[in-house]
Amino acid sequence: MAREEIIVIGGGIGGLTAGALLAQAGKSVTILEASREWGGCAGKFQRHKFLYASGATLGMGLEKGGIHERVFRHLGIKADAFRLDDVMKIKRGERTLTFYADRQKHVQAMQQAFPDYGDAIGAFYKEVYQKAAKIRLLMKKLPILPIKTGREAFELLTSLKPTHVTLTPDFFKTVQSLLKKHRLLECKDFIHFLDGQLIDSMQTTTKDCAMLMGVLALDIYHEGAYYVQGGLYQFAYDLADAAKRNGAKAILGRRVTEIRKVRDHYEVVDHRGNIRTADHVICNAPIQSLPKILNEDLYSQLSPGLKKRSKQDTWGTMTLYISLDETHLPEDFPLFQQLMSPEGNSHDEGNHLFLSASDKNDRKRAPEGFRTLTVSTHINLASWKSKSQYDLNKTLFTEKMLQTIRHYYPTIDDAIIDIYPGAPKAWEKYPHRPGGVVGGFAQTRTHSLFFSLSHRTSLKNFWLCGDSVFPGGGTIGVSVSGYHCFHSITGRRLIQ
Template structure:
């Protein structure tokens, strides 16, 4: 007898595993399918020779009181993995200077005064404005509206969540971060490079093309709380998955979905030639990855067009994973490198390095450290097989030379390299594109995709739908879907 599930969730990235756990908590009969050997997608992990590596060089956010993950774990009646507040978020190495990015606002403003004495007053006013705008945006986003609304009911719910502060921020909807810098007369090349590095890592673009409201959230989020997560972000996904199973949810690994079609109910077929039936399907993956598994009859009525998605720009990630001795000449766990402030923030000119804490035995044995380095790259450049190895080795050598110039790495025990080809293989994202779409200007927020599609019972979550890229945003997208499905019960 065929089991009829209430919801099938495809993928265990932050959006999918959040939706899965919340729906199971609400009593829904759920099945979650993961194609890979590991949970978490781009927030996953892998292990080599007693070292654990995070798929991407990233840190924890949203664990402060009132933060998304604090609320989520409380909602699920369980505890998050151990996290540690970072007083120093990261060291940012711009050309030959090092800017220490502090979590506490007052210490950060002192660092601004030290690093940029001529423009410090204007830069502090700029940040105060960003923090205020972020408060307004997050108070709205944390209410989990469906944006853009798809029905009259959704529109009504969105309007209920709008307050006067949000309305007063409307003029900023039509401005970029660059416009706000111009407003304050800020032109310092090093400071703008610093901002570009932060924005590329968080929202995939630089000041010229970053919407002011999106930039405000990105530039304030670390000051709400930046955390080292023991075991990496994958341990957060695993904690959510474990709670999901405790609540009665079913999880099957290494089962890749190859077809989604609809008859009376939704039918989801996998590479094992298993077909599962459900009232709702939640696809946790990039929008540009869904077309290869959607039935033609669904694609014909789908409001998002495949050809348009193929042309929509997105980044890939080039990563280096290193297991080394614990003799690093630095006390910071996170480092951002910007080699040349005048060049694009990609292809090794800008990269993020995260190193495991010396006490974290999940990441590395005693006396050893695990390092992940990540830079943005054009995903299309990596599919020329003849040039692949040469390009990979050249870029890795360039990045590692910059690292060695700052703090030499000695006694390396493991060194691995990942490209968009690697991400495509292990995370099943089309062409290895990661991090959501690249904003293309001040009005980019108006072109975001809703977690609710125009096809009844088909939902989206992840980094290519509202509210966007990053662990917090992806988790919120899954939470929005769980709320919306529960309303339809």
């Protein structure tokens, strides 16, 4: 019997995870990536002697039992990374907070920073950590949501323990309701600190973030945060190599322009006119790509919910890529930090920056004595539609972001060698994000868990993975959705 032919569209970490696992399971796999780099939003680019990480480079899921650790162990990959004790610094006005990996140390630091709310903060984190531990126990078997088949329902039910019943009321609550319970709504600076954690991982803040997703996000760095040598693109290249070792075809520079159904198989057409046939197609492109790459007949067969979301923008990002002379940097310049604009109170539109610097010993990213820095902020794409708006915003946001960095590091201009702005069109041109969308849907109550998008579609053997699909954005989320495609096609599981 001929092997099933599987085409993976998009060489981001989610698609590469699915492709590498399926290739190892003996499937005939072809991975098509439109750009010249693996990794998607976690990719890289080179300018002169400097290598820049497209997105932030904070690694997670490498701890024992974490999704990347399990996938890499399954595939025989060893990650080159070191664990962080101090995960990041958070600066807002005159206050600097440290996010500590150790839970007890972290809570004590928060209590010392906000002494008037010390007992309430202790009780808040105790409940956060208890709920997160229960959810991790449930997620150990990586159950699929939302449930679409009897097998998926059975797998979820067999993952449940009696303790999970206590989480049921929390499906309809937000992180803000937990803050209210512990009488912390008046502690605005503490809420701003939490909002900074959630906006980067859940694409929303405490006010709207679904509680069960939020407590996981607030706890995840304690499970393990890592600096990955070179950047998270290394995950993508390691996965691509693993796929090729097991016989997969992994092809860069092949942009898919059409997917159509011919009798019982799919035909996938690339921009060069090449036609490839497949029994299964896994789409790791953003779902906003579906109206353009699915032919009219197939697109019409998608569920109304998926079609609706495929026409919705999510957040965008404005990014600065900076090369630095290390001699002009403070000795304690953090690898990862968040900076709040001194004048800003919200966490979007340039008021909240995430900075990810290369380690001083990371020769993959910069020569000795130099470092690279990726600076990103959330933006509302609705205000970037016209050319005049776009050009003005690109200039204004670049200066606004630099002004915030200068506020906290007044001599930063002495260290800057080059700056390359990455506005929405750059994200559209290089990792092929339609309109510049980045990060997936905000994990609110209406977009998360049972209300999220499934990897399974109404089209037989047409699958989705990536940051729009349960469990959402980040390398952990996209890897889980890639695993779900592998599991649903083969029935196999990761090694424990």
